Amino acid sequence: MNYVLKRLGQAVLTVLVVVSFSFALIRLLPGGPMDYLRAKIIEQGGSDLSQEAINMRIEAQTGITTDEPIYVQYVDYMTGLLQGDFGQSVWFGDPVAEIIGPAIPWTVFLTGTALFLGFLVGISLGAFMAYKEGSRFDVGATGVGLFLNSTPNYVVALLGLTFLGYQLELFPTGGRYASELTVGFNLPFLLSVLHHGALPILSMAIVAFGGWALNMRGNSIRILGEDFLRVARLRGLSTRRIAIRYVARNAILPMYTGLMIAIGTAFGGAIIIENIFAYPGVGFYMIQSINSRDYPLMMGAFILITVAMVIGITIADLTYGWIDPRARGGGSRESY
Amino acid sequence: MNPTDDRASVDAEDAGSDGAVKDPLVDAVGGADVRPADARKRSAITGHDRHGQAVTDGGEAVSQFEQTAEFTMSKGERRRQWLEEKLLAPARIVWSDWRARTGLLVVSFYLLMGIVGPHVVAAPSPNQGRRLLGAFRSLEHPFGTTASGVDLLSQTVHATPAMLLMLASGAVFSVVLGTAIGTTSGYKGGRFDSIAMTINDMAMTIPGLPLTIVLASVLQIEGHPIVIGILITINAWAGLARAIRSQVLTLRESEYVEASRIMGISTPKIVLGDIVPNLMPYITMNFVQQARMVIFGSVGLYFLGVLPYTSTNWGVMMDAAVHRAGATSSLLAIHWLLVPMFTVIALAFGLTLLAQGADRIFNPRVRARHAETIEGEGEGGDGDPGDGTSTTDAMEKNAGGTTTGGI
Numbered sequence: 001m002n003y004v005l006k007r008l009g010q011a012v013l014t015v016l017v018v019v020s021f022s023f024a025l026i027r028l029l030p031g032g033p034m035d036y037l038r039a040k041i042i043e044q045g046g047s048d049l050s051q052e053a054i055n056m057r058i059e060a061q062t063g064i065t066t067d068e069p070i071y072v073q074y075v076d077y078m079t080g081l082l083q084g085d086f087g088q089s090v091w092f093g094d095p096v097a098e099i100i101g102p103a104i105p106w107t108v109f110l111t112g113t114a115l116f117l118g119f120l121v122g123i124s125l126g127a128f129m130a131y132k133e134g135s136r137f138d139v140g141a142t143g144v145g146l147f148l149n150s151t152p153n154y155v156v157a158l159l160g161l162t163f164l165g166y167q168l169e170l171f172p173t174g175g176r177y178a179s180e181l182t183v184g185f186n187l188p189f190l191l192s193v194l195h196h197g198a199l200p201i202l203s204m205a206i207v208a209f210g211g212w213a214l215n216m217r218g219n220s221i222r223i224l225g226e227d228f229l230r231v232a233r234l235r236g237l238s239t240r241r242i243a244i245r246y247v248a249r250n251a252i253l254p255m256y257t258g259l260m261i262a263i264g265t266a267f268g269g270a271i272i273i274e275n276i277f278a279y280p281g282v283g284f285y286m287i288q289s290i291n292s293r294d295y296p297l298m299m300g301a302f303i304l305i306t307v308a309m310v311i312g313i314t315i316a317d318l319t320y321g322w323i324d325p326r327a328r329g330g331g332s333r334e335s336y
Numbered sequence: 337m338n339p340t341d342d343r344a345s346v347d348a349e350d351a352g353s354d355g356a357v358k359d360p361l362v363d364a365v366g367g368a369d370v371r372p373a374d375a376r377k378r379s380a381i382t383g384h385d386r387h388g389q390a391v392t393d394g395g396e397a398v399s400q401f402e403q404t405a406e407f408t409m410s411k412g413e414r415r416r417q418w419l420e421e422k423l424l425a426p427a428r429i430v431w432s433d434w435r436a437r438t439g440l441l442v443v444s445f446y447l448l449m450g451i452v453g454p455h456v457v458a459a460p461s462p463n464q465g466r467r468l469l470g471a472f473r474s475l476e477h478p479f480g481t482t483a484s485g486v487d488l489l490s491q492t493v494h495a496t497p498a499m500l501l502m503l504a505s506g507a508v509f510s511v512v513l514g515t516a517i518g519t520t521s522g523y524k525g526g527r528f529d530s531i532a533m534t535i536n537d538m539a540m541t542i543p544g545l546p547l548t549i550v551l552a553s554v555l556q557i558e559g560h561p562i563v564i565g566i567l568i569t570i571n572a573w574a575g576l577a578r579a580i581r582s583q584v585l586t587l588r589e590s591e592y593v594e595a596s597r598i599m600g601i602s603t604p605k606i607v608l609g610d611i612v613p614n615l616m617p618y619i620t621m622n623f624v625q626q627a628r629m630v631i632f633g634s635v636g637l638y639f640l641g642v643l644p645y646t647s648t649n650w651g652v653m654m655d656a657a658v659h660r661a662g663a664t665s666s667l668l669a670i671h672w673l674l675v676p677m678f679t680v681i682a683l684a685f686g687l688t689l690l691a692q693g694a695d696r697i698f699n700p701r702v703r704a705r706h707a708e709t710i711e712g713e714g715e716g717g718d719g720d721p722g723d724g725t726s727t728t729d730a731m732e733k734n735a736g737g738t739t740t741g742g743i
Contacts, residue, residue, distance in 0.1 A: 268545030
């Protein structure tokens, strides 16, 4: 229970730090976003805009009131964020929350499915490779795994887009679903979503599973040589029980930390993938905002990506303590 | 590896408390003449066994403090031993493993391309050849040309030095920082550990690439490769620090660390002398992995056009191919896209193979076996290249030692 509280506290603290950091970046940097926004408003509105009017616009866009002392601005900014007010997009003119909010589930859908697929296929393949250790299959699969491990996912995405998307026209080359369909829980819509998501998800999953397979293979082989496994066989346990409870469980546990880091890499990588496939997720809007120097939208996207990731990692971390009780203690003892 | 292995006398005592000196390196270099003529006359060798119990082998009672080394090595011998240990044995190990060998060859090729290449290949400029010439159509432009007639080969080669500089700076930054935080935190424990790890975990949960994008955009930095390298790995040290910390937690209880502690050696010295050498395989592997991550991240972000750059590089080439010539929607410019892609994949593949091989170089057992071979010309092929069984044997050892390989 203590562990859970500590972990949740840490998650909240992380979000707080990131938000403060983004406040500092926007507000405090000389020649940074604030000055740029001000210059842009003056440029648009002409020189007849009063100082007050400019400040009003900046406040609407960033949620920061420029004529107050810094700590008041900070508190205002924080409370605004807590109420879901991420400011207003300079480029689109809409509130940031309204642009990014609907995009989040799509990004989570892409990365989550890709992570899950890659991990599942990877560990199954790795376990099978360990089982067939030394065979031609094992050597071949190791080679393939090493190669996939050295291929960036955006390369797969670009090749998939070129050949499967444009040349063979098997998959759509952009968007989240066919625009003529009614959004909702109906079969054509769901199929369209899968069809549009297939290439982005596969390009992320394919390169990921090579690494997982190699890891799983190594861990399984090491565990196959352990004494407790010999004891388990001597006890006459069934092969199935040994394979799942003894080998698989112990081989997967060390990869759990890797999975947590992978969540982060996946959210980062999704930015590139979403832009290649023109898939309107959070990453897509983030790059849009950078190209148009739309700072409120950019910081909103960054904060929301971080929050999504913190939630993902916290869940992974909490379930780890539950799967492996040894992880709850740790070397907190002061030693030397 | 034992931290004191350059002092042969200590090493001999260390090898086993029963006095039977079986250090392969000593064997290899000194041969038989370093052994004392009469083994019975040697002093008692006392030490501690695995359980920390005092053990003596019952030789003549001479205090440990008066004891001197039983054999001496001349400077030449020492130099030879050092050479053998530090250079020749690792080189042989690398060469005996096909993956390490391939990786080394690939990476050396890129180094060559970065150092010599720009002097050999003409600098890229517009209208070097016909516009959008396909790959492998002419000898003059083997990789074809861009939409403005720039030779792709020269563009690729001239981008290499900056890319390599970026890889190196990113990898050095994250590995040095990660190792420093991980070892200190794991060794010290207590309050320092919990504070460091709280910060560390927070850094770990901030998404790396988005952070890089935001910083690059807001800070308006210039596109120097060294700065970009650091920016890409801005929070990559955190994952490494965590992994290293958990390895240090087990190392800090080992006997020789305890011995150093009892001798009153300072904490920084213990960490650098006793702990870090033990983690070298892991650190080296991560260095190479980080370099790979830097190339993946940077090329991806250059492709998106969100990083500043001073000269055209592989990512910028891909960006131009897709967004200016439409390489994805028409096959006319596909070579423009494929050339930088292949360049990136080949380098990453070389780095991956090298990372896998790095483990072997530092594995003391493999090293000892290779050091022995200069004396007795090998007992059966440890690593005949191309031989199926030895390859998988090596894979098993490598993969077993690493839990957070490549993701």
